[in-house]
Amino acid sequence: MTLPARRIAHLDMDAFYASVELLRYPQLKGLPVVIGGGRRAEDDLLARLRVALPERDWTAHDLADIPLDFFPRLKGYVGRGVITTATYAARQFGVGSAMGLMKAARLCPQAILLPVDFEQYRHYSRRFKTIITDIAPVMEDRGVDEVYIDFTNVPGGQREGGRVLARLIQKSIFDDTGLTCSVGVAPNKLLAKMASEFDKPNGISIVHEHQLTSVIWPLACRKINGIGPKADEKLRGHGIETIGQLAAREPAWLQQHFGEKTGAWLFEAAHGRDERAVVTHSEPVSISRETTFERDLHAVRDKAELGAIFTRLCQSVAADLQRKGYVGRTIGIKLRFDDFQSVTRDQTLEHYTADAGLIRQTAGQCLKRVPLQRRLRLLGVRVGSLVHTADAADASSIDAGTVARQASKASGGEASEQQLF
DNA sequence: TCTGGGGTCCTAGGACCC
């Protein structure tokens, strides 16, 4: 008996956030639209609408019949926002994800700026993932708009190398949601991920093992998921630009220059080898909240403001933990200074917690270990070493008395903030 | 014209124990 050949799909929704917005605002179809800008973008849009059409309740986010003129343009945007997604029409102008909005405003001032609406995206994310698992149950979540799917044992999953099943999934998602996606099918996750980029948007690409040298080797190393800007730069320094050139190096040479583990992985990846399974369930390792300030804040001069933000972040993390049913025992902070340098500090507690007061107190201790001469642009709070609340609920793990005692100490609010800043 | 927010994984050094 022989095992069926592995067929793994990578499915990537096309310009997901922007496409969801276009479902709600069809009048924007074909126009350059960028999503981002955080709270400010939302306030701008709502403020305009309240002035223009004061009779309606604009917090409802129902703008399907709103004239184009009422949508805010990128031109003149000031602030720290970045682009989360851009429509294909906007990408023509060279704007793209993670770009600062002020830069985007220069490249494409006429672009329409929409605020992000995660609740909507999560809603459509759940919808398309349910459609997929109804057809092919072995699916790995890779975020709101991406998944891996194991086609191997799905009836029809081998037909035309997976194209037939990919087409069925693509059509089912479109019929239900009106959204398009791109799919790559290959012998493993590494190649499937690359394949899903070959034909975008709304494409399907099939890669077979024997196409390694003809299809994969001419590609830039950067196309390998896991090779980022730094590794790419270093590879270039050694005259390695394509995956084929990477594959030609000796494993020992790669290990010598990139470390034992990374070197071995680079060699395997360049040869299209990847045995990782499609993982249908995973547990979070950490939960965090962070925020970039509207303006850089000084630890002494802006003490009150920072203290309030710090406390709010701790409360948010605690609420997230409680809502999701986790407790953790490693409390950490992250700071980013005005020169963009970041530092982290963390401390591991004896007992698990999801208590805002204890998190605040411990995070405060961490903060005391950081020199605060420079102004800050970002502050974050993280809780790691997570376990399910139920699994930690025995007396040896959570000491309720300790939690209550330390919580009351820290929740004095004003007093503890005084010490911290 | 500076660069969001939420994650994972890896490395490396020091403490501590056997």
Added chain:
DNA sequence: TCTGGGGTCCTAGGACCC
């Protein structure tokens, strides 16, 4: 008194991804 490994935990930083 000095020496060596190995294992695990903790902490800090960094690369990378969506």
